[in-house]
Amino acid sequence: MADAVRGASDLDSWLAPFLEVMGRKTRRTWAPLYLRGLLGPGERKSLQPMAMRLGLSGHDQLQHFIASPAWDDAPLWTVLAREADRLVGGPDAFLVVDDTALPKKGELSVGVARQYCGQLGKKANCQSLVSVTLAQGEVPVPVGLRLFLPETWTEEPDRCARAGVPGTEMAPPSKGEIALAELDRLRAAGVRFGTVLADAGYGASGEFRKGLTGRGLLWAVGIPRVQKVYGTAVQVTVPPGRRRRPVPDEEPRPAEEVLAGQSWRRVTWRQGTKGALAARFAATRVRVGDGGIWANNRHLPGEEVWLVGEWRSSGERKYHLSNLGPDASLRVLASTIKARWICVQAHQQLKQELGLGHFDGRSWTGLHRHALMTCIAFAYLQHLRLAQHRRTSRGKNAAPHPGTATITGPARPASGYLPPAVRPPRQTSPMPALQTPVPAHDPL
Template sequence: MTNIPGGGADLDRWLAPFLSVMGRKTRRTWAPLYLRGLLGPGERKSLQPMAARLGLGSHDQLQHFIASTAWDDAPLWSVLAQQADKLVGGPQAWLVIDDTALPKKGTMSVGVLPQYCGQLGKKANCQSLVSLTLAQDEVPVPVGLRLFLPQEWTSDRERCVQAGVPETAMALRAKGEIALGELDRLTAAGVRFGTVLADAGYGASAAFRQGLDARGLRWAVGIPRNQKVYSAAVQLVPPAGRARKPIPNEQPVEAEKVLADLSWRRIAWRQGTKGALAARFAAARIRVGDGPIWGNNRHLPGDEAWLVGEWRSGGERKYYLSNLPADTSLQVLAAAIKARWVCEQAHQQLKQELGLGHFEGRSWTGLHRHALMSCIASAYLQHLRLAAHRRMRRGENAEPNAGPAAITKPARRAARHPRPAVQSPGHASPMSALPT
């Protein structure tokens, strides 16, 4: 990005709510500079290249700002949530939960370990972050990035201390548990959304699904094909013999078998650049086998839900659960399932344009603060994109002297995924005043 439309006074105005919660003047000076470093030109968004492009004598002050434990950045995350809600929040918005991995060399960076890396499509040395993205009308705004610590890290207290991991984060936590904690933080900040979306890495967990239910949320999540389910008509009956607890009057069945013989209907969820994006779908009302264990590791029926299958053009089948209402159409179910891919746009922009994976420090604080600033930068770009769209609708020019299309258009999708489908909804110093 060689030019930032409105990147001077407009950026300063947009950052005002963030800077108002930052306390000391030095932080209110260095935060806009760091953001300009992320938003500005250059392939590498690590500290030294950014400092050089900003005309700074060294990168020491940027390093101190981004990695210092002397100040709390929680208020900044809250302001980000509130600004994201203003941009795309509402009852028609999606909250997408996913992973994003940052390839890393060496063993000292916090949380790094050989684990699955989606960016490379294989197991590799990387850091894995739980990602939360608020989206509506194909406009994604990342609102949460929290590092997952593998057991090899949480079981090595000295290693965690050296990397600056807070005491509260040293306990082993599943990704679903981290996601639910971040979801609670966003809810407390007033973020509005209608449905939570997640892939099978989260949806396979009964604890995660039940955590969403306990919060009164609507959701649609991926599951493995062998997830056990019952028919919606299953009943608990008195057992034979001496057993006292009621048991189901039918055996649980794998999800793929339930849908195998149903009629699969072709559904297009949106128009792509090469025509309609479509696949075949089938759905059935079922009760999920995620209740208490009643024998031979079989679970009692849980709540009633939708079981949805997707049969892609290449022959691959995917399976999903959703607690959307019983009268929800197959078209709406399919649109909800496919809307999850909008987070890929956010991840791609964070990595390719804003340098999310370029941070070269090793600490917990540095990584999360760099991630925070990357998210704020992404939200600013979406602010520009939406402002340009409003001007176009009024028949005005999108932006005088507009910069690259990446600023006013969504990042191009990753090649391995279909385009996302999102339901439509009915005071910093200027750039020239660099501190010496």
Template structure:
């Protein structure tokens, strides 16, 4: 047995203990070796051929059989990810990733926005949760979003093996919060939750984060209505029966337009400093009860942050970071979200997340789970300063050979992660870990 195989098997031991069954203890490592191997395509037949198997039936049974519960494996993955990158300075990044898919039978496939193609296309959408620190991402959750046309067709769902309790209309934000609860129960440690405007635009999603006592920074649309932090509720006039705000809400874009924007560098990139113009102010979000003409009462006080990129594009964010947080710390927190794109890229290009050719709910989620475990192993090697055995001339190219992004002997940079330490005083000395 080669050294690389021995090392993988040793690292996998907690997972294999959770699998339990003797045959699954045999096939789980083989499936992972297939994902980590040099084949360009990480579907069952190419992986079986790469592994020297006479057929792929056993791999198929392992990955698609609904006869066993893989929840314990997700639990071990959460524990291993926490050991690798968890802590008060880690961020939990919520996003989604789309897998282009032809046909109409594969579970969850529908015409919807596909970031990989940059347009609406036939695809499957997965809500993703990634634990990251010091620019090292470890995916800890991938759950399929069921479009409306699937939820409205129980027979179609049954044919794809969707569990009955999953055949329900749920937003991506609701799926993310359920996964977040799973990770909190698993005692994964992180200091912030980050999400883009696809999630941050939802008042219910932001409220869900706050109710869980979490610190967060999320994207919002430019027309998000906000009030000044000094807004007051005053006695009503006329027929109104409840107190009303003493000022009108304004769109986020208009509120920040008149402020001074300042150039902020949030970290050093491979091609130099990463910087943009930022502006920020304290506001109260218009997401309370409706009081008139679809206008909402002011909610909690938070940061409203604007980013003005060199391309001319402007983006807007909300965060419940403390009032004394510096602009640089706000920018660093917001931009830390992009580390999940690196994880998505590796999952797809190197580990074949989108290569699964089965059509079932169980098969898709279990294949996604195995790709997440494979990437966690690669990050284990990365943090140990090693290169996976078998990575050859295509190392780091994303051409099908699963590799780490840093060469052997090049240790990862352990600088501050989600929110860097500002010069005066630290607004987030070490956020309480989420239990």
């Protein structure tokens, strides 16, 4: 417990690169205060409870800091990306694209609509955020959270304007387009990773897959079982006649049908706390049907990729595509696909421990800035735990942490380190005092 409190005391020094880009002195003071509110004890991480626990006379200044559109927080996202890269970035890291939903009541919070909510497992009133997480081994660091605006919002410009949605955001991009834009932002910030991972919500989009390939990236994504694919020997010809439309010399088939006759092998992708994690997998090379339409909504063959099937012990089957090289083993394919699970754990910790869904404001700026602060808090906790692990490893002459460059592939070593759950320290005493006093009211 004492170690956890001492660890929290270096928050101001760890935040130095973040504070350097914040401009006004008042922002450089309120940012550490807000983070202490997220990292400190208490179940609810909304403004009023945090202000009370921090000993403030009210929450107006916290509200002003988190929701004011008068300053640009883009530099903070850039610093976060660089800090995440320092912690877990490298050629063996994964960049995981996913959604996370925040259940909400009412209709005024920006982006709230009846849509699928993974937290509840059904359609419900919620906000949906596109998330991007950098991870290596089993250590995640969220580096991007951006609100998806459903059509019920983008069709009402006045409603968007009242919630402070920037004019550039009112065009309705798809979740895949948002994810690709976030990916470009992270690459511009110098974030290093080897493979992009995503579930079928993104992988079903041919445009998303082509966007990844066009950027020269390796990827592994989920797809629906009905995704049409061709054999690798398919030929496209232009038959004689007036129309001269190219046609393939074979019909495309659903992914599940193609893999039904394949050999399924049991593969263990890592050791869990309760033993080996394994399932049956099958894989074959195909050309995915995502080219131009040639007849009856059938698409021409596109890129040659791996089609991978996963047969879980529950009997459920999942399907995936990956552009890993033709020499990739089934174990490498399986371990790469299953590396995506770590973002789910990160989402849980962001919500349950750091209050991602606790923001009560209604504005675009407030929601995104609150999300940013929870990601910074998460990165700080990972910094503390990885530093503690390095000290322990030196004392025991243990193997290095998987966040270092010694990992040579996506498969987790049998002796790999599994860090404790990312959880803020439970404290019996208040967070350490700030080095600077709480300012009087001053515009941000």
